Amino acid sequence: MPSNWDRIRDEFPALHQQVNGHPLVYLDNAATTQKPRAVISALDRFYERDNSNVHRGLHALSMRATDAYEGARARVARFVNAAAPEEIIFTRGTTESINLVAASWGGANLAKGDAILLTEMEHHSNLVPWQLVAQRTGATLRFVPVTGDDGLLDLSPLDRLLTPEVKVFAFTHVSNTLGTINPVAELCARARRVGAVTVVDAAQSIGHMPVDVRAMGCDFLAFSGHKMAGVTGIGALYGRRALLESMPPWQAGGGMISNVDFLESRWKPPPERFEAGTPNFGDAVALGAACDFLDSLGRESIRRHDGALAQTAYERLAALPGIRLIGPRGERGGLVSFAFRDIHAHDVVTFADEDGIALRGGHHCNQPLMKKLGLTSTARASFYVYNEEREIDALVASMRRTLKFFGPAA
Amino acid sequence: MSSDLSDLYQQVILDHNRRPRNRGKLPTANRSAHGDNPSCGDQCDVYIRLDGNKIDDISFDGSGCAISMASASLMTTQLKGRTAEEAARLYEQFHEIVTTGKEPEEISDLGAFAGVHAFPARIKCATLSWHAALNALSGDPAPATTESHTD
Numbered sequence: 001m002p003s004n005w006d007r008i009r010d011e012f013p014a015l016h017q018q019v020n021g022h023p024l025v026y027l028d029n030a031a032t033t034q035k036p037r038a039v040i041s042a043l044d045r046f047y048e049r050d051n052s053n054v055h056r057g058l059h060a061l062s063m064r065a066t067d068a069y070e071g072a073r074a075r076v077a078r079f080v081n082a083a084a085p086e087e088i089i090f091t092r093g094t095t096e097s098i099n100l101v102a103a104s105w106g107g108a109n110l111a112k113g114d115a116i117l118l119t120e121m122e123h124h125s126n127l128v129p130w131q132l133v134a135q136r137t138g139a140t141l142r143f144v145p146v147t148g149d150d151g152l153l154d155l156s157p158l159d160r161l162l163t164p165e166v167k168v169f170a171f172t173h174v175s176n177t178l179g180t181i182n183p184v185a186e187l188c189a190r191a192r193r194v195g196a197v198t199v200v201d202a203a204q205s206i207g208h209m210p211v212d213v214r215a216m217g218c219d220f221l222a223f224s225g226h227k228m229a230g231v232t233g234i235g236a237l238y239g240r241r242a243l244l245e246s247m248p249p250w251q252a253g254g255g256m257i258s259n260v261d262f263l264e265s266r267w268k269p270p271p272e273r274f275e276a277g278t279p280n281f282g283d284a285v286a287l288g289a290a291c292d293f294l295d296s297l298g299r300e301s302i303r304r305h306d307g308a309l310a311q312t313a314y315e316r317l318a319a320l321p322g323i324r325l326i327g328p329r330g331e332r333g334g335l336v337s338f339a340f341r342d343i344h345a346h347d348v349v350t351f352a353d354e355d356g357i358a359l360r361g362g363h364h365c366n367q368p369l370m371k372k373l374g375l376t377s378t379a380r381a382s383f384y385v386y387n388e389e390r391e392i393d394a395l396v397a398s399m400r401r402t403l404k405f406f407g408p409a410a
Numbered sequence: 411m412s413s414d415l416s417d418l419y420q421q422v423i424l425d426h427n428r429r430p431r432n433r434g435k436l437p438t439a440n441r442s443a444h445g446d447n448p449s450c451g452d453q454c455d456v457y458i459r460l461d462g463n464k465i466d467d468i469s470f471d472g473s474g475c476a477i478s479m480a481s482a483s484l485m486t487t488q489l490k491g492r493t494a495e496e497a498a499r500l501y502e503q504f505h506e507i508v509t510t511g512k513e514p515e516e517i518s519d520l521g522a523f524a525g526v527h528a529f530p531a532r533i534k535c536a537t538l539s540w541h542a543a544l545n546a547l548s549g550d551p552a553p554a555t556t557e558s559h560t561d
Binding site: 020022058343344345346347350351354361362363370376377405406 | 411412415418419423449450451452453473474475476477479500529535
């Protein structure tokens, strides 16, 4: 591994603390990752030196802030291998990015008789926006099924589902609940054959593996900064330029218009058309720093590191009595989701916290999938660049203590 | 194990969680209400046979953490035979216990939930079934949700 990995934990100040008398073991990275010094100081530097509104002022600070903001856009474009910076729209995160596509592209292009294809493993943020636009337009929803506990997409009915009525196919790259890595390029190619637009939810992949929109062949890609070592409140939508140019605005205000009269206005081209109001430039600059940080580690190295930890955790946890693991056994994204037969996930998470271990417990914004699998909740351990195998030891030891405590009464 | 955690998972709670009392749909119920906690997905249905003003029989069903299921189970044992007014007063006592950690003056199994106060995120778990029960008694058709209550 490159030398940047050697002292990686030193780069993340939040890791160095005790929780309930134990060194923190942070395994809730699928919810949000910790932030490296490079990102925190980029944010500080911007507000201490360059802060000013962008695209408006003719003074020095405004020009610097505009350069920093547009520089971050170009950096993010490079990070996902977009053809041009104009294909990157800054948003609050994955949820807002998907809502933008559903409202703007969906509102303009969907009608009664059309279908929206999703999968059964979508996070609520890639389901509910489509439900809303379906209600508004009369389009219907279809779902690619999930096979079962091994958490793969069942592609056998895809030809039957992916008919010419399907105008958009939206799916996740990596499942936040199952850890499944979906074959994005194949799904995009299949969608293209019927003329469907593709939307990829990259929330769980963007910080963990190479993400290349042109290699994927997707039309849209949505992601959040805070799940890739960036700060909260900023994310992006990648959109293929020709599509973005064809789309109407979805929010209106300053910064997105080219000419305004009392009765009507004209819009700026993308990306400004979709960034009404003062944008979140400070956090965007920090997102650019997060891209630099992850590329200095190498995203292929990150993929191997996080995937290996998740597979090790899967195998170690599988040996525990009464445990049910969901998601694929082999290659997976950097997370493991599990349930014990007689212990609720929230009790598991409370006991882990007692040992200084941060887990997530619940339905992971994946209620329909959980219902299909006959589960109400799971506990989830999710890994990032700073996690180590000894933390899996701590996790397994904690689970053994929990099992003993809740075990059958003597 | 810290004292906070052992206070939270009292023997009474573990016992009700392992062997819930009055669990399952009550076929003779004439009142029922559903409660859910959207932040964690816990669900609880409460069934009551109300005879005049008296809770003649009561049961619950649902899924959730040890705290929420034990609370529902214990609640059914406490409410059986009580009037609707007594149930409301008992809930006030229970609410006081889980939010302040003060043990009740009269000896009651409800005191087992005093440890919940040290875990503010779990107060909703403990009160979910009570909200459903009070809704069932008042005939409120809306599902009880922890989001509409300040606790």
